[in-house]
Amino acid sequence: MSLIALAGNPNVGKSTLFNALTGRNQHTGNWPGKTVELAQGRCQYKGEEIQIVDLPGAYSLVSRSPEEQVAEDFLRSGGADCTVAVCDATCLERSLILVLQVLALSPKTVVCVNLMDEARRAGLQVDTARLERELGVPVVATSANRGEGTQRLLEAVRSVCDGFVPLLPERAPIRGETEEESDAIARRFVLRAEEVASKCVEKNAAGKNLTRRLDRILLNKWSGYLVMLLLLLGVFWLTIEGANYPSQGLQWCFDRLGELLRSGAERLAFPTWLTGALLDGIYATTARVVAVMLPPMAIFFPLFTLLEDFGYLPRVAFLMDHRFRRCGACGKQSLTLCMGLGCNAAGVTGCRIIDSRRERLIAVLTNAFVPCNGRFPALIFLISLSFSGGSALLGAGVLTLCLLLSVAMTLLASGLLSHTALKGEPSSFVLELPPYRKPQVGQVLVRSVRDRTLFVLGRAAAVAAPAGLVIWLLANLHIGGTSLLQGAAAVLEKPGILLGMNGAVLLAFLLGSPANELVLPILMLTLTAGTGLGGESSTQMAGILLENGWTWRESLCTLVFFLFHWPCTTTLLTIRKETGSRKWTLLALLLPTAFGCVLCILLHFALLLIP
Amino acid sequence: METTLNYLREGQCARIKTLRMQGAMRRRLLDFGLIEGTRIRCLGCSPAGDPVLYCVRGTVLALRRQDSRCIAVETEP
Structure with missing residues (x-):
């Protein structure tokens, strides 16, 4: 079995190529620095198995950022039988700088000129035969998004692995001992890339430059921020409106299944405690997590992925950089913030795209300030319960406001950090704005809806089911007349009320630490004293809350606390791994919690003034 | 005319002369191919x-x- 590594600049379609080769679903996106961990996959070529490693995108192997270090270390260690250096055909000159460095490090290389279809559209012609002569290694043209050229690429890889291609004479240094030497080496690479590109690329027609024209609107002084807000609003509106029907459908199915299971349990004469633990505990919690949480997640995520594939996210970073710089942070933090909307743990890992350690820490510590996918459904539920009625558009508006509040608090917290624990000046910053690309809509929809569904179902099985059992036990083990759950809720009643909520909600937040999507189901189980009714629909959940004296005031405070409280356990573990320090992890836990507590207490007293 | 990059107006072109910085940022700009003589447009x-x-x-x-x-x-004129 041979091992091959894919190396290349960020955003040259490495992940798409990886997927085309392996059929594995490495998440692709149109912004620099998407692959932050090593993704591995296998493929078959003429009966031989080939293992493929997708290295993080790097601008250079003379590394600085942690993700580039990963790429350099891998290539230096000589672990791969063959390296595939991936180039962007639309921007060959720049891609070649890295390719030349790869060639200097590992002579067993195949150069893959990707995005050929895009280059053709832009009126560029790449002479791959000439490129092959110039570089001295096999060159293959591909359009990975259509699967074009992948078989030829594998053929070339195999001939290199089998030693049928004469190797380059020797390795060359990619950096010098001193700054001057390194400079001279870097300059040589650039000049050589320029020379090779000028020989191999021909511009035969004036291609259309849609990107520039679109940027004129999307990055404009007046329309830039407006479009950003409208896009956000649109995504939220589609999520809320679209999640309604599948949610009801799922609910209906779970109700029927619950009845069947219950009558089955009766027929088998299960003892009451067993029926309770299985159906009211495990089944009800899992059903709630799936029915209420799954549809919004399965809609939001693909929509967001489409924006990402289109290339919009770096533009957000560009538009927002000014604000982040004022807070002593990095503009790329907007990108990690966007990743955090999907999952905070992923957002924290994504912070590796930030070069400066200080700014990276700021981004890590504040990532949980943006609500992740696990929190969205609960936010949507609370908003429609108390503020928007049935109007999806109004709901989307309120949700957008919530997100703006999140971003404002992220900036505030970043500013606080860079004036206290992480003092320093904003460092230098280069952001690449890739050209817009037409997202592969069908593929994105199918892939990310399926992935999200599997993810939620997996989490439901791994976290919701056991949590359901534990909570049911807590709700049904009695000490001195009250259940443990109600006892705990009573203890927390005072602090809960101080925060503008109540003891049961605070308890639900505490017990929901493993996963934010558990908070609402736990709350329901606490309020119904453990006699769950199966998976309640949103209307039933609303009914239970209102019976317990719930008003818009509690909704508002709970909403704020949902936005700002401790990160879930997964995120905390990721932060521990990324920072390698208990101190920073603890701060990451305390910072959003402190913000949430202060905001909720202020809100609580402000609300007292309103009759 | 010699000036610094920040004075370039929209649409104006120039050629790089020197990078007056050290360390990480210098390396990063070199990776993007910003060496002496490189054409840059605002x-x-x-x-x-x-x-x-x-x-x-x-x-x-x-x-x-x-x-x-x-x-x-x-x-560039």
């Missing part, structure tokens, strides 16, 4: 005035003014 600034977009070797880059101040260029 594409316009962000709504807040900073960062500014430039086109170098077919790539669009955003640079903050604090950094572009340290890049000496020779403007």
Whole structure:
């Protein structure tokens, strides 16, 4: 079995190529620095198995950022039988700088000129035969998004692995001992890339430059921020409106299944405690997590992925950089913030795209300030319960406001950090704005809806089911007349009320630490004293809350606390791994919690003034 | 005329002379191919005035003014 590594600049379609080769679903996106961990996959070529490693995108192997270090270390260690250096055909000159460095490090290389279809559209012609002569290694043209050229690429890889291609004479240094030497080496690479590109690329027609024209609107002084807000609003509106029907459908199915299971349990004469633990505990919690949480997640995520594939996210970073710089942070933090909307743990890992350690820490510590996918459904539920009625558009508006509040608090917290624990000046910053690309809509929809569904179902099985059992036990083990759950809720009643909520909600937040999507189901189980009714629909959940004296005031405070409280356990573990320090992890836990507590207490007293 | 990159107006072109900076940022700019003689074009600034977009070797880059101040260029007439 041979091992091959894919190396290349960020955003040259490495992940798409990886997927085309392996059929594995490495998440692709149109912004620099998407692959932050090593993704591995296998493929078959003429009966031989080939293992493929997708290295993080790097601008250079003379590394600085942690993700580039990963790429350099891998290539230096000589672990791969063959390296595939991936180039962007639309921007060959720049891609070649890295390719030349790869060639200097590992002579067993195949150069893959990707995005050929895009280059053709832009009126560029790449002479791959000439490129092959110039570089001295096999060159293959591909359009990975259509699967074009992948078989030829594998053929070339195999001939290199089998030693049928004469190797380059020797390795060359990619950096010098001193700054001057390194400079001279870097300059040589650039000049050589320029020379090779000028020989191999021909511009035969004036291609259309849609990107520039679109940027004129999307990055404009007046329309830039407006479009950003409208896009956000649109995504939220589609999520809320679209999640309604599948949610009801799922609910209906779970109700029927619950009845069947219950009558089955009766027929088998299960003892009451067993029926309770299985159906009211495990089944009800899992059903709630799936029915209420799954549809919004399965809609939001693909929509967001489409924006990402289109290339919009770096533009957000560009538009927002000014604000982040004022807070002593990095503009790329907007990108990690966007990743955090999907999952905070992923957002924290994504912070590796930030070069400066200080700014990276700021981004890590504040990532949980943006609500992740696990929190969205609960936010949507609370908003429609108390503020928007049935109007999806109004709901989307309120949700957008919530997100703006999140971003404002992220900036505030970043500013606080860079004036206290992480003092320093904003460092230098280069952001690449890739050209817009037409997202592969069908593929994105199918892939990310399926992935999200599997993810939620997996989490439901791994976290919701056991949590359901534990909570049911807590709700049904009695000490001195009250259940443990109600006892705990009573203890927390005072602090809960101080925060503008109540003891049961605070308890639900505490017990929901493993996963934010558990908070609402736990709350329901606490309020119904453990006699769950199966998976309640949103209307039933609303009914239970209102019976317990719930008003818009509690909704508002709970909403704020949902936005700002401790990160879930997964995120905390990721932060521990990324920072390698208990101190920073603890701060990451305390910072959003402190913000949430202060905001909720202020809100609580402000609300007292309103009759 | 010799000036620094931050003084380039939208649509104006220049050639890089020297990078007056050290360390990580210098390396990063070299990776993007910003060496002496490289042609760079200003594409316009962000709504807040900073960062500014430039086109170098077919790539669009955003640079903050604090950094572009340290890049000496020779403007094209």
